[in-house]
Amino acid sequence: MAFTRAAGKHRRPSVLSRRSANIAGVAALTTTGVIGTLAPQALAAEQDLTAEDTGAIRAVVLEDTVTDNLAEKVEAQAAAQKHAYEKAEAERKAEEARRAEAKRKAEAKIKKEREERERAAREAERKRLNSFRLPVAGSYVSTGYQTGGAMWSSGSHSGVDFHASSGSSVVAVGSGTVVEAGWGGAYGNNIVIRMNDGSYTQYGHLSSIGVSVGQSVTPGEQIGLSGSTGNSSGPHLHFEARTSPDYGSDIDPVAYLRGHGVRV
Structure with missing residues (x-):
């Protein structure tokens, strides 16, 4: 094998x-x-x-x-x-x-x-x-809209007066652009603002002005200090709401503010 x-x-x-x-x-x-x-x-x-x-x-x-x-x-x-x-x-x-x-x-x-x-x-x-607020924080209306009396040339109040001691901060009630800032005759030192919604607001009898024409402002921004300039019986803020920048186009300022959510 x-x-x-x-x-x-x-x-x-x-x-x-x-x-x-x-x-x-x-x-x-x-x-x-x-x-x-x-x-x-x-x-x-x-x-x-x-x-x-x-x-x-x-x-x-x-x-x-x-x-x-x-x-x-x-x-x-x-x-x-x-x-x-x-x-x-x-x-x-x-x-x-x-x-x-x-x-x-x-x-x-x-x-x-x-x-x-x-x-x-x-x-x-x-x-x-887009918000609105009072022109003088914590204030109240001391003289109402269309109140009659010899104090006003038209015979009635074209705005409302907010209680304010002299030198109180006055602010823009909403966003807008300043169209007038200076002496306003019976209104004394005054400011007029064209609001972003097309309406106008006025602030009168100021002791000082802190903005200029053309300046943009926002809600709560200080624009001046309250006083008693012009045809005034004492320190306060005269506030108006208008449909135009001209005198005589006023509307109820309280209704205007309440319409924008402000408690007055």
């Missing part, structure tokens, strides 16, 4: 393997009659393998097996290292993606909150500019 050697990686056949193959080859030739007389010798040669030859063959087979196992372990270790690297790289990229997404969301939240604050501020400013 011929001896077959276990396959090993990257190893050429050993001397013993070649010797066994040669013996097997000689034995095979007997079947073709080429050297039939050698058959007994070949068979004997095969049968006469010494214990030393057998041990050597077993050692070669064992060596090949150990080499194969070692190669497989090295390949397995390399594959495991590659897998670990690829896993770590994937986790790193996933973490970077999570951080980028968290940063994007945080920035979007900050942007949204800033836009909401700006929108709220704009809305608050819009409301403020």
